[in-house]
Amino acid sequence: MPIPESCFGCGRCCVRTxxxxxxxxxxxxxxxxxxxxxxxxxxxxRRRGDQACIALDAVTRLCTIYDRRPQGCRELQRGDPECARACDPRPP
Incomplete structure (x- = not known):
């Protein structure tokens, strides 16, 4: 799966297990x-039962605590190796 043009509404890095x-x-x-x-x-x-981050809104796929998100989330950038792994459809 290609890396999206924007992170807005993607949430793939928030749902990987x-x-x-x-x-x-x-x-x-x-x-x-x-x-x-x-x-x-x-x-x-914490993670939800489906293993997605507890702060990810399942409908909008937006972070519900975006302004208060952890430093690790702040450091992740679109196109980083972690982003590419999150966009990879193969199991982690």
Whole structure:
């Protein structure tokens, strides 16, 4: 699947189930604590039952906490290797 022209409404990086796409919530990230879970002493973004990020709106495919998203999400850019992997239709 090609990389989209825009990230707006894509959400592919938010629905991949590979550990590569687990998002660490760092100290200082303004993420609401109820959207995170603690694993091995670290805070991570929770996932829905379908393994998509808990903050991804399933209908609009937009981030519901965009202005407060974790640093890891802020750093991901369209066309990055992680983006290309998220757009790859093969299982992670």
């Amino acid at each position: 590979s550990p590569d796409f687990d998002v660490l919530v760092e100290a200082g990230d303004p993420v609401p604590v109820e959207l995170t879970e603690e694993i091995a002493g670290l805070r991570w973004m």
